[in-house]
Amino acid sequence: MEIADFLAAARRQRWLLILVPVLSSIAAVAYSVLSPATYTAQATVISPSLVGTPFSQFSGPQSIDQFVSTFYASTAAPAVIDKTAREAGVSAASLTENVAVTQVGASSNVTLTYSDTDEAKADLVARTLASNALENMYSAQVQVADQQVASAEDALATANQDLQDYLDEIGVGDPSAAYQSALNQVTVLQQTQATFAAQGETESATAMQSFIDVAQERVSDLGASLPEYHALLSARSMATTSYESELTDRRSIHAQATAAAAPGIIATQDIASDKSLMTTIKLTITIFGASLLIAILLVALIEFIAALRRQSSRQTETTASP
Structure with missing residues (x-):
């Protein structure tokens, strides 16, 4: 044409x-x-305080990728979805369909967006889901840390009780000190016996032997108790070290959970409309x-x-x- x-x-x-x-x-x-207009709310997790710090669970060369992938998985966790749906008054299906999670450049910061025809609800859902996802990431660690401290505390209490039971059984508060004292007593008695013998006091020297025999028997009895005593002391020392270590770890994990719940950790931007x-x-x-x-x-x-x-x-x- x-x-x-x-x-x-x-x-x-x-x-x-x-x-x-x-x-x-x-x-x-x-x-x-x-x-109807569609509003898109955006919540950004400002995460430098959560990643790469000395006691952070996200540390090392892969810490950024680990944090981002863990946060992404947490936003899709059924428990997080259900909790957010209840708190924000939306359906679980709406959360699954209208949420997007993206990494901010190469940083550990993560942006979560949610779209809804209700402007206020869009903002509420974005902030609530980001907060619940962070809480979910650290709550399991907190629970495990609390359980480990409780277990270590029980082990320490058991070690202390075992030691005390043994001391009650042998009737000595400090077997090591008692053993050393008994040795010193034997030495003193033997020296006294030798002095009597040197002075020609044969009867006195002979009489000292019965005291020496009793003291040596005491040394023998206390010496027999030392291996068990030292083993129980070692067990208590190990239990104490483990308990103190678990306490340190728990303080660190609770500090991370507190940092994750800090008000400034989630930043919101102006809501965009189509x-x-x-x-x-x-x-x-x-x-x-x-x-x-x-x-x-x-x-x-x-x-x-x-x-x-x-x-x-x-x-x-x-x-x-x-």
């Missing part, structure tokens, strides 16, 4: 070329104005252009069909002529 033919066809079908784009544009404007004059203009221009193209194609198709019919009619007339 030459340009002149196309222009002629355009004149014949001008109402089609005018009405299709105009009506489509009117429909686009009406849709943009009448349809309704604006510029958005409506862009949509109208796009629809107008697309509908104009469709109208042109319709005109071309109509003219092509008309040309085929005219050609068929001429062929029929030629065939019918004698």
Whole structure:
């Protein structure tokens, strides 16, 4: 079809070329104005205090990736979804469908967005879900730490009780000190016996032997108790070290959980809306252009069909002529 033919066809079908784009544009404007606006709220987790610190559970060269992936998984955890749905008054399906989590560049900061036709609810859901996801990440660690401290405390109490029971059984408060004291007593008695013997006091020296025998028996009894005593002391020392270590770990984990719940850890931005004059203009221009193209194609198709019919009619007339 030459340009002149196309222009002629355009004149014949001008109402089609005018009405299709105009009506489509009117429909686009009406849709943009009448349809409810969608609001997108954004909550950003500012995480430097949670990643790479000396006692953080997210440390080492992969700490950033670990934190981001763990947060992403936490936002989709059924427990987090259900809790957020109850607190924010939305359905679990809405949370699953309208939430997006993205990493901010190469940093450990993470942005969570939620879209809703209710502006206030969009903001509430974004903040609540981010907060619940962080809480979920650290609550399990806190529970484990508390359980480990309780277990270590029980072990220490058992070690102390075992030691005390043994001391009560042998009737000595400090076997090591008592053993050393008994040794010293034997030495003193032996020295006294030797002095009597040197002075020719044979009877006194002989009498001292019974005291020495009693003291040596005492040394023997106390010496027999030392291995068990030292083993119980060692067990208590190990239990004490373990308890103190678990306390240190728990303090660190609780500090991380506290940091994750700090007010400034989640930052919110201005809520974006898909309704604006510029958005409506862009949509109208796009629809107008697309509908104009469709109208042109319709005109071309109509003219092509008309040309085929005219050609068929001429062929029929030629065939019918004698």
